[in-house]
Structure formats: structure tokens, C-alpha cells
Amino acid sequence: MNTNTPNYRSECPLSTALDVIGDKWSLLVVRDMCMGKARYGDFLSSPEGIPTNILANRLRRLEETGIVEKKPYQIKPLRYEYFLTTKGTDLLPVLQQLAIWAHKHVPECGTPPDWFLDAKPDDLVKNH
Amino acid sequence: MNTNTPNYRSECPLSTALDVIGDKWSLLVVRDMCMGKARYGDFLSSPEGIPTNILANRLRRLEETGIVEKKPYQIKPLRYEYFLTTKGTDLLPVLQQLAIWAHKHVPECGTPPDWFLDAKPDDLVKNH
């Protein structure tokens, strides 16, 4: 018996994507992982200032939806680092297009770095 | 004196994009306009079931941010149709990448139509 009910708003893939990662913070956590951040404190230190309870909740949800997986980096006390799965790195084109759009149309915002725009999902896979 | 304070979370273009269109409904309204919908009732009839007050609010915000513009289609009583500006049609690559991602990674969701995946922002410009 399935305990979790995804219950998407419709069968439209765009709508479904937004149901999974269409909140205020998820894609910013994914962005941080694209940039090599891996630990709780790394994510908290980003300039947007995600609240700590929201971060804990988003890491849990991203793991439940298979976008992120965690690996222990020490055992006393047990602590984890978080990495993108293939499902997670495949969000890179979404992030790139959002950044391109804002850079083109929102004058107040910064310039995305070239390495980011040129990157491909495979480039983000951790080698260890 | 500037009355509206955009106040984005950071200068990161991704973060800025999410501050503008990163809510639960905005991109679905943009999607509807990509599909040729233009009137209040058209948007309400989409399968996701946007609440009417949220729709009114999103149309106003999308217009204020220059993503959408409205044109009257009758004068008694005065009624408007809503269309994407260039800033709006340039969101198409974002929608496409989100749809591609969900189609690849979320098994329950539907298949995006070829015309949608093949479309380019210029194709969406209204000719009248």
C-alpha cells in the first residue's frame, strides 16, 4: 500500500515539475550543490539567507524525491553531505535558462558566470 | 521617488528570476498564453484550477513586471485579453526545460507535445 500520495495538480509535465521543485527555495539549494556546496552550513551561508527550518525541510524533500542523496562524512556525531543525483543534475538546463532570462530582462541582477552557462549535467557528477 | 521596491533576495540571476516568476502559478499562466489562451475565463478553465483571486493577482503582477500586456477586446463593458510581451515569450525555454525534466524523471506525468518542444519565442508573437 502506497503511503505517499504525490497528487499533482494535473498531468501537464510543466505543472508537475512545478509541483516538485516550484517553491521559493528548492532550486536555490540545487544551485548551491551545482556550485560544489554540500553541507548544511554551506547552504545557510548563501546570500539569500534561507531559514534553517526551511533548509532542513527542503533537504528532506529533495532527498525523498530523489533529486539529492546524502553520504556521511563523519560518524561521531553522524553528519551528512548532500549531493545531486542524475535527476538533480538534469535540472541544470532549467537553472541556466532561468539565469539567462533574468540576466536579459531584469536590469538589477548580476551576470551568470560562463562556466555555469557552459556546464552540462555530466560535468556536475562528483568523482569519488 | 521610487515607490516600488523590487528588493530581490540577492544579485544572483537565478534567485532574481525566482523572485519574479518563482511562485506556484505564474508560469502556468504563461504556459496558457503560449497555448493561445488570452481571457480570464480561458485561464480559469485550465485543469490545475487556479483560484480566481490568485489569477487576478497574477495577471496584475505579470503586467506590472512587463511579462504580459493587455488589450481591450470590447468596450461595453470594458474587457481585456492578455498577451505575452517579448519578456514573456522569452520564458519559453524555461518552460521547455521544466517540461523535459519532468517528462524524463517523473513517471506519472504526461508527454509534452512536439510543437511545444520545437517552438521558439518568436513563434509565439501574435500577428495582429
Place this chain on the structure above:
DNA sequence: TAAGTCACTTGTATTTTACAAGTCATAAGC
């Protein structure tokens, strides 16, 4: 033994979203 670090959790306030109902201008039918 005391203070510090890291990764959280808990409690409550604020903001956003949801749902139901009502309004307003006008048109259409009887």
C-alpha cells in the same frame, strides 16, 4: 569544566494561498 561548533528542532508570527460567496456592467430571453 566551560565554551564552541555543527546540524538541526521547536514555537510562534507573518505572509501566501485556497475556497466560497458576492458584486458589477451588460446582454439575452420572455
Place this chain on the structure above:
DNA sequence: GCTTATGACTTGTAAAATACAAGTGACTTA
């Protein structure tokens, strides 16, 4: 002329998501 219908909303209130401040637990270091 009066009632019903239509389209595009607004208003009121409930529910859910997010924000902020503070606290907890397992250690490590001084």
C-alpha cells in the same frame, strides 16, 4: 420591463507555507 445569464472580477475567512528567534544534542577544543 423583469428575470436570468455571462464574464471578470472582489471580498471575507480558513488553511498552509514561510520567517524569525530560540533552544537542543552530540560531540571537540581550550
